[in-house]
Amino acid sequence: MSTTTRTALITGASAGIGAAFARTLAADGLDLVLVARRKQRLDELAQELTTAHGIRCEVFPADLGDPAAPKAIAAFAAERGLAVDVLINNAGLSGNDTFADTSWESLAGEIQVMVTAVTELSHLFVPGMKSRAWGRIVNVSSLAAFAPPGESLLYTGIKSYVLNMSQALDMELKPHGIHVTALCPGFTRSEFHDAMGSRDAASKLPAALWQDANDVAQTGWAAVNAGKPVCVPGAINKVLSHAMRPVPFRAQYLMGKNLNPLAH
Structure with missing residues (x-):
């Protein structure tokens, strides 16, 4: 398959x-x-990639916490004549205060960025993928999706939604040539923990638990092209995901696909 004419849209593209x-x-x-929100970072990355690979690289600064952002992103791509064949829903954040002490605006922002925008962007770009009979969607979930709920955190529930939603979309869309993968990384070296104010706690974790962002991305890209609905990068993370969930996710996927009374 030639990918020279494919276009990918990546959210949260400025780092990590x-x-x-x-x-x-x-x-x-x-x-x-x-x-992403930071235009300067996006411009610098775009310059790096166009110079290194000779590709076309467009930049659209946007805050996915704004409910208007998904439609604005889709309009931007359409105005420039770009058909989005690959969607990487990567943007994310997490609060570090208790639920009761966090403003509703902050909680709603988490849900908007990691639930509503992920779902809406997929809904906006899937019709075009179906018309071309080819598409790839990677929704970045987390190893936390397999974990028990964390006190005061919406994060585990949100990432569980992303995991389940991605599998449901893959079941529906794979016959149309569209693969959907929930990418579930563990601790990854990036600016995420700095932005969330959890760097000190994260730095105390064993080095063996940490992964490189490039390894995670490459593993996720290989997984979605191979048609894997769930990808947990890293041997240790695979062990942890199975330990935290008694029913293997492949069995859950098959059960959801074959035993769903609402399936068409």
């Missing part, structure tokens, strides 16, 4: 796993639409 996906896909020859 998002920037790693941009580098991975650019190296495969895909054109890119990079979305």
Whole structure:
């Protein structure tokens, strides 16, 4: 399959796993639409990738906490004549205060960025993928999706939603040539913990638990092209995910696909 005419849209592309996906896909020859809040970071990354790989790279600064952002992103791509074949829903955040002490605006922002925007962007771009009979969607979930609920955190519930939603979409869309993967990384070296104010606690974790963002992105890209609905990168994380969930996720996927009374 030639990827020279494919276009990928990546949210949260200014750093971490998002920037790693941009580098991975650019190296495969895909054109890119990079979305994040920090325009300067996006411009610098776009310049790096166009110089290194000769691809087309468009930049759209946007805050996915704004409910209007998904439609604005889709309109931007359409105005520039870009058909989005690959969608990487990577943008994320997590609060570090208790539920009761966090403002509703902050809680609603978490849900908007990691639930509503992920779902809406998928809904906006899937019709075009279906019309072309080809598409790839990677929704960045987390190893936390397999874990018991964390006190005061919406994060585990949100990432569980992303895990389940991705599998449901894959069941529906795979017959149309569209693969959907829930990418569930564990602790990954990025700016995430700095932004969330949890760097000190995270730095105390054993080095063996940490992964490189480029490895995570490359593993996720290989998984979605291979048609895997769930990808847990890293041997230790795979062990942890199975230990935290007594029913293997492949069995859950097959049960959900074959035993759903609402399935068409």
